[in-house]
Amino acid sequence: MAQRRTPFGDRARYWFDSTLTRGASALVGWMALLCLAVVVPASAVLVWTDPDAPASPADRLAKVWQLTGETLRLGGATGPPLRVTMSVLLALVALLYVSTLVGLITTALTDRLTALRRGRSTVLEQGHAVVLGWSEQVFTVVSELVAAGANQPRTAVAVLADRDKTEMEEALSTKVGPVGRTRLICRSGPTTDPSVLTLTSPATAGVVLVLPHDEPDADAEVVKTLLALRAALAGEATRPPVVAAVRDDRYRLAACLAAGPDGVVLESDTVTARLIVQAARRPGLSLVHQELLDFAGDEFYLITEPALAGLPFGDALLSYPTSSVVGIMRGATPLLNPPPQTPIAPGDQLVVISRDDDTARLDDCAESVEKAAMASGPATPTRPERVLLLGWNRRAPLIIDQLRRRARPGSAVDVVADGDAATVRQVSETEAHSGTDLTLTLHHGDVTRPETLRRLDVHSYDSLIVLGQDPAPEQPPDDPDNRTLVTLLLLRQLEEATGRELPLVTELIDDRNRALAPIGPGADVIISGKLIGLLMAQISQNRHLAAVFEELFSADGTGVRLRPAGDYVLPGCETSFATVVAAARQRGECAIGYRSHDEASTSPDYGVRINPPKSERRRWAAGDEVVVVGRD
DSSP, X not given: OOOOOOOHXXXXXXXXXXXXXXXXXXXXXXXXXXXXXXXXXXXHHHHHTOTTSOSSHHHHHHHHHHHHHHHTTSOOOOSSHHHHHHHHHHHHHHHHHHHHHHHHHHHHHHHHHHHHHXXXXXXOOSSOEEEESOSTHHHXXXXXXXXXXTTSSOEEEEEEESSOHHHHHHHHHHHHOOOTTEEEEEEESOTTOHHHXXXXXXXXXXXXXXXXXXXXXXXXXXXXXXXXXXXXXXXXXXXXXXXXXXXSGGGHHHHHHHHOTTOEEEEHHHHHHHHHHHHHHSTTHHHHXXXXXXXXXXXXXXXXXXXXXXXXXXXXXXXXXXXXEEEEEETTEEEESOOTTOBOOTTOEEEEEESSTTOOOOOOOGGGOOGGGBOOSOOOOOOOOEEEEESOOTTHHHHHHHHHHTOOTTEEEEEEEOOOHHHHHHHHHHHHTSOTTEEEEEEEOOTTSHHHHHTSOGGGSSEEEEOOOOOOTTSOTTHHHHHHHHHHHHHHHHHHHHTOOOOEEEEESOGGGGGGOOOXXXXXXXXXXXXXXXXHHHHHHOGGGHHHHHHHTSSSSOEXXXXXXXXXXXXXXXXXXXXXHHHHHHTTOEEEEEEOSTTTTSTTTTTEEESOOTTOEEEOOTTOEEEEEEOO
């Protein structure tokens, strides 16, 4: 059989490719031939078309050589062969030197830009905030730090995480938005390496915040980061205050020891569980906490007021027309909502809610109180409650423990969750410690399936709590929210079918999914990581408030509550907010705001009004609620 003849074009291409595989010398040779193939004919055309060109062919060829040499920077000298050779040699040496110099400069600049993109340069700032770690909380923390520094001429926030610097900058730019005059700096590297921590200059920082990441070993990582920070600051005369968060209370002691005496460590899961239970009893409470903890509205401040020294605490409640007094800071101990007759000592500070630290001005508001509009009946009594818990995660036992602490005899909690062995074991252990006042029952079922929810008489429960599963390492981070949204959609269908609103509170991980949640106006949404981020940002700006927040979010302490407005003022009566404050004082509480029933479904405040002026008048409806600081 005759051998097939390869086309000439294919053989030429193959030969050309083979020469390129020989390395840089072949590539340089081909580049030289290509340049000569273009430059020499072009130079010849220029010479032969020049009217002033020499007449003899030899002189014209010399002129072509001169143009070629000038174009290729080869000298272009004419004369004896030795002179032409030396000219070409010197030109090649000069070309080699310049090319090498340009290559070295380009390489150095490329390496420097690569290092900058990797985030490996040291931050040279003073009084800046350092954020160590990466999770969904980082966006809340950075946003609040930017808001806190909006009125300052120069602020900086340095974020260090074991992620790509460019990815962090893009994510922060997308979720945080414009940062104004605040300089946002990202550095890349492990937060558990002391040598890497020095990139953020923690010794000159104003505060250091340590965030737990989203992996199962988050708490151990926080402790290692705190130890690395202590090692990085070894030998420094002054150390910045540290604010950290752990998920499991078993790691809190170790984290406190690693953070040092000036450190503040929060238990994120415990605080979230308490807020979920409070919101389940009075939906809308999460909106109140968010309003109190972000820097966009009114916040907590500590002020000194010598003019009130010696007077009972109850007099201070009506002494500020545009601020709400909620307690006394005596030394380092907060006394939130003390008895009205408690005297204010000369060294005490008042805990107030105000627009800013300089907006708390004294002025007697007692004349705005209308006693005729105050309710005189008993407070709304508590009764046994039935709670339906849909789903199960690591915070579920903490939620049941919070329900047990305040349970009336005859209260019950029904749990509906997938019947895997781990869940059954956790529920059984929780049931063994639930106490005699609370009955705990497990129902096996998938809460994302319609038939599971149809078998339940959901409208017979006093409150519903929807929890997402703990994210597994192989799952995407938003998978728990996806399941939760499916459950909410099915519950919303039941609401529309029956025309009855469910007292629902749900937990989400990503704040962006709040807008997607198909819930009614009476429901409440808890963003598990956002609350801790807000708390950390508040404490980072004033660490003396850590004790105040510890009391507010403690299991059995004084906290923020929502009460029926009818317990304080007569329904349908128009009166001032000072009247509500006076009525709350009689009940041993501090009124700090209200929630309007008519505006409960109107964004962005959903009817919540914190720290209104004492002179503000409104007609109080039967469905309105009063926000107070008090005990259950």
